[in-house]
Amino acid sequence: MTERGEGSNAALSKYEGYENWKSNIPVMYDWFTNHNLVWPSFSCRFYLQGTDGFVPHTLMITNCDVVKPRVKNAEDISQFNEEEQSPFVQRYKTLIHPGEVNxxxxxxxxxxxxxTHNNSSNVLLWDLEAQPNRHPVxxxxxxxPDLILTGHGNDVEFALAMCPTEPFVLSGGRDNSLVLWSIQDHITSLGSTKGSPKLGPRGxxxxxxxxxxxxxxxxxxxxxxxxxxxxxxxxxxxxRSGNAPVVKVEKAHDADIxxxxxxxxxxNLILTGSADKTVHLLDRRKMFVGGVVLPIHKFEGHKDHIFYEPQWCPDRASVFASAGEDGILNIWDHLKVVGNNNENARAKTRSAPSGLFFRHAGHRYRIVDFHWNPVEPWTxxxxSHDVDKTGCGVSAVIMLGTTMKMQEQKHGRHLPVYAFDMLRQIWRMSxxxxKPEEDVEEEVEAELIQYN
Structure with missing residues (x-):
């Protein structure tokens, strides 16, 4: 296994391209805010506070005011201090977590x-509304925890998912296995029992x-x-067909996936990211040709390991994002690669990787996680994790958007953010x-007529 957080130092050039990126913020972004954090993070829905041994691990829930599109002006967007905390982020509640959160x-x-995953064989469930606010002393x-899910034979680390259609939880771990739970019978009682009930696996x-x-x-x-x-x-x-694999794709990448x-x-479309620095797009209906795995396309634009999942954009089916050890967050449109021959021809004349849609270069250190806002489009x-500031390697998480009832604020929608402290950026590209090229051209022409 390639350890998360370890990578080529050459790929972590701290300032390469950063100043150039910063000068172009008003052109590329509709909104941008930077929130300086204290401890390193390994996730981007929530953020677990790191510890020096004197303060317990904490899970902090914060709110973030996401500004409406085309409200902030270019000067406001470009003027930020990397060492300051964002005025758009406010702490809401603190939980003391038993151990680190992966x-x-x-x-x-x-x-x-x-x-949550910590460095044990259990998965912990929490009802954030029912949990009391704590002071980390x-x-x-x-x-x-409101519920403890058991069933792994060894520690669990990063593999964790919730089902979109039913209250199922899926986990993977160091025991080389997957464990599936259904919490249907426990949802109504979460937060109401004095102890922490345990739930065994469905499979x-x-x-x-x-x-x-x-x-x-x-x-x-x-x-x-x-x-x-x-x-x-x-x-x-x-x-439904048992506990054995339905399809097993051997050597789907040239390194750990x-x-x-x-x-x-x-x-039908699945993305995989690997330590071989590539993202593969596969169609589950036709993954093999002559017994050999055949991705629709291999996206090559990162200079170092991709540790955290490429994520499909909720606002456009063909767009996804990827990030990794090189400190770059790339946004891709696979239709610009596989959608038409004209785009393929144009791609060959460009220096940018084929399919690259946007490149966020606002982090000077490795990006450890990111998350599309499921409510605010294109946000x-x-x-990022500053490897020079601390070696504690503590996990952390932040999340935008779906955990509490939204309220309208003067800045836009008031969205819940599960957060913590290290370098966090919340942003929306221009x-x-x-937008479709014809719409952009029409808007530019209208602006030119207005100013002439």
Missing amino acids: RIRELPQKSTIVA NGAPASR VFEGHDAIVEDVQFCPSSAQEFCSVGDDYRLILWDA HCVDWNAQNE LASI DLLY
Whole structure:
């Protein structure tokens, strides 16, 4: 296994291109805010506060005011201080977590319920509404989980998913297996019991020969899911047909596969990201030609390992984002590669990687996670880990958008953000970059007429 957080130092050039990126912020972004954090983060829905041994691990829930499109002017967007905290982010509640957090996911059916991975064999469930606010002082006991999911034979790390259609939880771990739970019978009682009840698995699935690095449900089925691991495999599963793999793709990459995502708008499309620095786009109907795995396309634009899942954009079915050790967040449009021959011809004359749609270069250190806002179109949060500031390697998470009832604010929608402290950026690219070309041309012409 390639350790997360380790990579080529050459790929972590701290300031390469950063000043050039900063000078172009008013052109590329509709809104941008930078929030300086204290501790390193390994996730981007939530953020776990790191510890020096005197303060307990904490999970902090914060709110973020996401500004409406075309409200901030260019001067406001470009003037930010990397060392300051954002005025748009406010802390809401603190939980004391039992140990570090590697991954957090929210339950779509009731998004105030979240699952966490720490360095144990259990998955912990929390009801954020029912949990009391805590003060992280030395010696304070950990908050008590509302439900403990058991079934792994070894530690779990990063592989964690919640089902979009039913209250199912899926996890992968160092025991090379996947474990599936249904929490249907426990949702109504979460937060009401004095102890932490335990729930055994609905199924255990074995087919990997190494650590399972990531798992993902099919967007329309609680019974179908996929997984990737350090054995270079992508495996498709269907719990209705038993505990054995349905499709096993050997050597889906040339190195450990760390992440996978399933397209919610086109369920035949699956993305995988790997330590071989590439993202593969596969069609599950035709992944093989002559017994050899054949991706629709291999996206090559990163200079170092891709550790955290490429994520499909909720606003356009053909767009996805990827990030990794090189400190770059790339946004791709696969139709610009496979959609038409004219685009393929133009791509050959460009220096940019084929299919590259946008490049966010606002982080000077490795990006450890990011998340598309599911409510505000084309808005993302991203977190980077300054490897020179601390070696504690503590996980952390942030999330935009789906855990509490939204309220209208003067800045726009008031969205819940599960957050914490290290370098976090919340941003939205200019709509001139993703709108149809004819609409952009029409708008530019109208502006020219107005100013003439």
